[in-house]
């Protein structure tokens with residue numbers, strides 16, 4: 443279980459998280475939506491200790507992430523697969539080398555490592571690309587390699603940062619299917635950060651909206667789809683012109 447407890451995080455004057463609290467239950471896929479720059483990636487980075495909170499904490503399986511020493515943090519990270527926003531593959535390394543990099547820390551035999559790589563590439567339907575370099579792949583393929591690299595670790599948790607952003611609708615649907623299948627077959631607990639509502643509805647058990655540093659609303663897909671919260675409605679319907687009205691309504695003023 444991943445628990446954000448009243449997390450505050452600022453960069454200088456920029457107060458990004460201001461009392462961010464969220465529980466992610468074992469086995470569920472939690473989707474976090476929110477405007478660009480609202481702090482979704484910042485929130486994710488706290489889970490693996492890439493950022494530390496100014497106040498509050500993030501707990502993973504009861505461990506306070508920012509209190510862990512180096513070895514404990516390394517052990518925690520080996521249970522968490524991170525699919526980064528910009529795939530984050532090493533350009534100078536082949537797909538094979540990109541996938542085995544993290545596995546080398548797990549002290550597997552050469553054979554086990556090969557099996558893991560092949561199994562993960564098969565899951566994302568990219569067998570045969572082992573010797574290619576990221577520059578030779580399309581954006582969608584790079585996203586899939588990023589996913590393969592994360593699942594090769596056989597993680598307990600998977601964190602996806604904008605897995606479908608910038609992809610055509612069909613490729614995005616393929617990625618959604620992969621996320622659903624990964625959850626079904628590997629039973630992982632996932633957090634998916636996205637502003638793609640089609641993806642959010644397809645993969646989420648619950649959806650949480652981050653707004654002004656806090657969770658504005660969290661609930662099942664149906665709950666969010668039927669919400670009367672003006673800020674959430676405006677976001678999920680993508681109505682830019684409704685901005686001022688939604689703000690006024692949220693503040694209790696004239697809508």
Ligand SMILES: Nc1ncnc2c1ncn2[C@@H]1O[C@H](COP(=O)(O)OP(=O)(O)OP(=O)(O)O)[C@@H](O)[C@H]1O
Pocket residue numbers: 453456458476477478479480481482483484485527637
């Ligand atoms: N390491 C950092 N140093 C300083 N400011 C940062 C850092 N990381 C993020 N920020 C700032 O924190 C805010 C939130 O950034 P974040 O990347 O979390 O947004 P996001 O919700 O993921 O946006 P997007 O949907 O565009 O990816 C932004 O204003 C960003 O400039």
Ligand SMILES: [Mg+2]
Pocket residue numbers: 482483484527603604
């Ligand atoms: Mg981001």
